[in-house]
Amino acid sequence: xxxxxxxxxxxxxxxxxxxxxxxxxxxxxxxxxxxxxxxxxxxxxxxxxxxxxxxxxxxxxxxxxxxxxxxxxxxxxxxxxxxxxxxxxxxxxxxxxxxxxxxxxxxxxxxxxxxxxxxxxxxxxxxxxxxxxxxxxxxxxxxxxxxxxxxxxxxxxxxxxxxxxxxxxxxxxxxxxxxxxxxxxxxxxxxxxxxxxxxxxxxxxxxxxxxxxxxxxxxxxxxxxxxxxxxxxxxxxxxxxxxxxxxxxxxxxxxxxxxxxxxxxxxxxxxxxxxxxxxxxxxxxxxxxxxxxxxxxxxxxxxxxxxxxxxxxxxxxxxxxxxxxxxxxxxxxxxxxxxxxxxxxxxxxxxxxxxxxxxxxxxxxxxxx
Amino acid sequence: xxxxxxxxxxxxxxxxxxxxxxxxxxxxxxxxxxxxxxxxxxxxxxxxxxxxxxxxxxxxxxxxxxxxxxxxxxxxxxxxxxxxxxxxxxxxxxxxxxxxxxxxxxxxxxxxxxxxxxxxxxxxxxxxxxxxxxxxxxxxxxxxxxxxxxxxxxxxxxxxxxxxxxxxxxxxxxxxxxxxxxxxxxxxxxxxxxxxxxxxxxxxxxxxxxxxxxxxxxxxxxxxxxxxxxxxxxxxxxxxxxxxxxxxxxxxxxxxxxxxxxxxxxxxxxxxxxxxxxxxxxxxxxxxxxxxxxxxxxxxxxxxxxxxxxxxxxxxxxxxxxxxxxxxxxxxxxxxxxxxxxxxxxxxxxxxxxxxxxxxxxxxxxxxxxxxxxxxxxxxxxxxxxx
Numbered sequence: 001x002x003x004x005x006x007x008x009x010x011x012x013x014x015x016x017x018x019x020x021x022x023x024x025x026x027x028x029x030x031x032x033x034x035x036x037x038x039x040x041x042x043x044x045x046x047x048x049x050x051x052x053x054x055x056x057x058x059x060x061x062x063x064x065x066x067x068x069x070x071x072x073x074x075x076x077x078x079x080x081x082x083x084x085x086x087x088x089x090x091x092x093x094x095x096x097x098x099x100x101x102x103x104x105x106x107x108x109x110x111x112x113x114x115x116x117x118x119x120x121x122x123x124x125x126x127x128x129x130x131x132x133x134x135x136x137x138x139x140x141x142x143x144x145x146x147x148x149x150x151x152x153x154x155x156x157x158x159x160x161x162x163x164x165x166x167x168x169x170x171x172x173x174x175x176x177x178x179x180x181x182x183x184x185x186x187x188x189x190x191x192x193x194x195x196x197x198x199x200x201x202x203x204x205x206x207x208x209x210x211x212x213x214x215x216x217x218x219x220x221x222x223x224x225x226x227x228x229x230x231x232x233x234x235x236x237x238x239x240x241x242x243x244x245x246x247x248x249x250x251x252x253x254x255x256x257x258x259x260x261x262x263x264x265x266x267x268x269x270x271x272x273x274x275x276x277x278x279x280x281x282x283x284x285x286x287x288x289x290x291x292x293x294x295x296x297x298x299x300x301x302x303x304x305x306x307x308x309x310x311x312x313x314x315x316x317x318x319x320x321x322x323x324x325x326x327x328x329x330x331x332x333x334x335x336x337x338x339x340x341x342x343x344x345x346x347x348x349x350x351x352x353x354x355x356x357x358x359x360x361x362x363x364x365x366x367x368x369x
Numbered sequence: 370x371x372x373x374x375x376x377x378x379x380x381x382x383x384x385x386x387x388x389x390x391x392x393x394x395x396x397x398x399x400x401x402x403x404x405x406x407x408x409x410x411x412x413x414x415x416x417x418x419x420x421x422x423x424x425x426x427x428x429x430x431x432x433x434x435x436x437x438x439x440x441x442x443x444x445x446x447x448x449x450x451x452x453x454x455x456x457x458x459x460x461x462x463x464x465x466x467x468x469x470x471x472x473x474x475x476x477x478x479x480x481x482x483x484x485x486x487x488x489x490x491x492x493x494x495x496x497x498x499x500x501x502x503x504x505x506x507x508x509x510x511x512x513x514x515x516x517x518x519x520x521x522x523x524x525x526x527x528x529x530x531x532x533x534x535x536x537x538x539x540x541x542x543x544x545x546x547x548x549x550x551x552x553x554x555x556x557x558x559x560x561x562x563x564x565x566x567x568x569x570x571x572x573x574x575x576x577x578x579x580x581x582x583x584x585x586x587x588x589x590x591x592x593x594x595x596x597x598x599x600x601x602x603x604x605x606x607x608x609x610x611x612x613x614x615x616x617x618x619x620x621x622x623x624x625x626x627x628x629x630x631x632x633x634x635x636x637x638x639x640x641x642x643x644x645x646x647x648x649x650x651x652x653x654x655x656x657x658x659x660x661x662x663x664x665x666x667x668x669x670x671x672x673x674x675x676x677x678x679x680x681x682x683x684x685x686x687x688x689x690x691x692x693x694x695x696x697x698x699x700x701x702x703x704x705x706x707x708x709x710x711x712x713x714x715x716x717x718x719x720x721x722x723x724x725x726x727x728x729x730x731x732x733x734x735x736x737x738x739x740x741x742x743x744x745x746x747x748x749x750x751x752x753x754x755x756x
Contacts, residue, residue, distance in 0.1 A: 029479075030481035030482075031480060031481060031482060033479060037478075037480050040475075040478065040480045040482075040483045041482055044480070044482045044486055045482070047486065191384065192384055192387060192388050192391075194388040194392055195388070195391055198395065204741075205734065208737040208738055209730045209733045209737075210695070210697040210698075210733055211694075212697045212698060212700065212708060213697065213708060213712060213726060213730050216708075216712060216716075217726055220722045220726075221722050221723060221726060223409070224406050224409045224410070224722075224723070225402045225405050226405055226409075227405055227408070228405070228408050228409050228412055301496070305497070305499070306498065307498075308498040308501060309500060309698070311701070312701055319500065319501065319504065322504075333512055335504070335505075335507075335508030336505065336508050336509060336513075339501055339504050339505040339508055340505070343497045343498075343505065346496060346497050346498055347492075347493060347496045347497055351492065351496050354496070
């Protein structure tokens with residue numbers, strides 16, 4: 001055996017065969033690696049071609065963005081008639097909130113971002129200071145949106161609508177349901193039989209019935225359970241139902257997180273002499289919450305999407321506005337346009353939420369990989 | 370004082386005290402609710418009674434599985450609604466499973482383009498509320514499909530129009546029993562053959578093409594019986610009469626929209642579940658199976674899928690349950706399911722909110738609780754026994 005012949009360096013590595021690297025290599029490996037794979041690629045390309053062709057044409061090229069009625073739209077071009085949306089964009093965003101008062105919604109909306117920033121991004125500079133703002137934001141938002149104090153005129157709840165209503169119900173539900181969900185999850189894991197049974201019953205009931213029946217209860221029956229003469233607004237009743245409903249789901253998610261914590265953690269906590277509340281505060285919840293982030297965010301997204309159900313009990317969320325627009329004889333039959341417009345709004349906001357959860361998960365991930 | 374202090378410091382007695390306090394609070398709260406209901410009902414002159422179930426409902430339902438007309442009772446209307454819920458859940462589950470599994474597998478495929486398309490399908494579908502899916506599909510069927518007179522004609526037997534879908538209806542005639550009988554025989558044979566071939570494989574290592582033999586037996590036996598007994602099935606073909614079709618099997622636009630929407634929406638979730646389940650199987654399992662020389666199909670069927678199934682089935686069932694619960698949104702497009710009949714029109718006609726809602730909720734609760742009980746049983750059965 002002649003080792004000398006292969007002295008290191010004198011025979012440099014050959015480049016990889018052309019066709020396995022670079023652009024062509026990538027195409028070959030990822031799109032045409034085998035016969036079935038190539039067929040799949042061709043199929044996908046055809047599908048994409050028709051999709052893009054149809055969508056771009058209908059959405060943009062042949063679409064009409066401003067017209068007075070559907071008939072006029074159709075006269076101009078045969079694509080989508082976005083005029084129904086552009087003419088009523090104010091209603092889609094604010095519902096029937098008085099036009100002169102809409103600045104209040106705008107301010108609240110931007111303040112919401114400032115209030116949520118320190119909660120969502122733990123590394124923010126001046127976080128302590130901003131957290132104070134987050135604390136008072138709910139009061140501020142209530143005062144601004146609802147009015148009735150400081151010279152702001154009072155706005156009736158039944159004028160709320162559009163995306164604003166979605167955001168109000170969604171955010172309030174999300175913020176309120178998290179603590180209740182945590183309490184329920186802890187209750188379900190409790191040693192106390194009575195507490196545990198109560199929590200299990202509540203959770204299973206809420207998870208067992210469709211949300212729509214709960215909303216019917218909120219709209220038609222909840223007043224029976226209150227002392228005679230009490231009458232609180234349908235919006236509040238609906239928010240209560242949403243909160244309870246998603247709290248039950250969050251409880252189940254967090255319970256999964258709690259159960260995933262190794263037994264050794266509890267034993268270590270006990271060995272350190274921590275009591276139940278200390279263990280929960282410093283050992284159980286931080287770990288359980290971290291594990292359950294994806295599930296919790298999914299529940300939030302679910303709640304946010306489910307806010308559309310309020311249209312069934314007559315609130316004017318974006319879908320309610322959409323139906324109202326279609327009932328207008330001028331725009332009769334343009335259901336696809338308005339529904340796609342509303343769908344895009346939900347798509348963007350839900351995608352943002354799920355992307356945030358991915359980011360947070362990555363940030364909190366302390367696995368040694 | 371120290372005695373009380375001792376009781377509070379003792380863990381056992383403290384637990385009992387807390388529980389008693391909780392019980393008292395809950396009891397007080399419940400009795401407060403009941404008192405309120407009583408007071409409210411007295412003020413309105415209402416009572417609680419379920420007699421309304423037996424008076425004629427007086428409204429029509431356009432899609433029904435059992436005979437129904439508007440002189441039937443509210444109870445029967447409710448049952449028709451319940452069956453309609455079952456019907457749409459059944460179709461929806463089939464569509465969702467088929468689509469979901471396909472998309473989930475495509476997302477894992479090595480083909481970059483196909484997996485990206487599957488990914489965006491999932492993102493688009495599941496980030497849009499289910500109610501919007503339903504309304505959108507309903508809008509498409511109502512506004513885009515042609516009138517019955519210009520219906521899309523599929524081979525002169527099926528018709529798609531904005532009044533619904535009409536497909537031929539199989540009518541059974543005398544002699545059909547033979548076909549059923551042979552179908553049952555085929556199934557019994559295939560179960561026995563499965564056991565036999567398994568035994569044979571354990572004994573001497575022979576493998577029969579069990580799947581193909583069983584499939585052909587189950588299909589061929591009834592088919593032979595069908596021809597032998599003189600073709601006892603005839604098709605009733607829908608025909609255009611006046612403004613709409615008559616005869617055949619009818620799928621209302623609402624049912625079709627609901628099925629598509631529920632199926633497509635749930636498929637996105639199922640795709641994620643299937644993908645996660647397959648990814649959850651340890652890579653070493655697949656590599657080990659390949660290294661002992663199993664063919665790719667065997668690797669999938671004998672090694673990966675049985676292990677993925679354990680991960681997939683529990684969330685899959687809960688998706689089926691979600692689909693069934695989501696079908697209650699049918700009320701938004703006027704499909705007469707349980708919520709729309711009993712909890713919708715019956716409620717409005719009789720004014721008995723309490724009773725109808727209790728019945729509707731109890732039915733849903735029973736279904737979901739029994740399915741979760743079944744799931745717990747399954748989970749315990751397939752659980753890996755830890756050491």
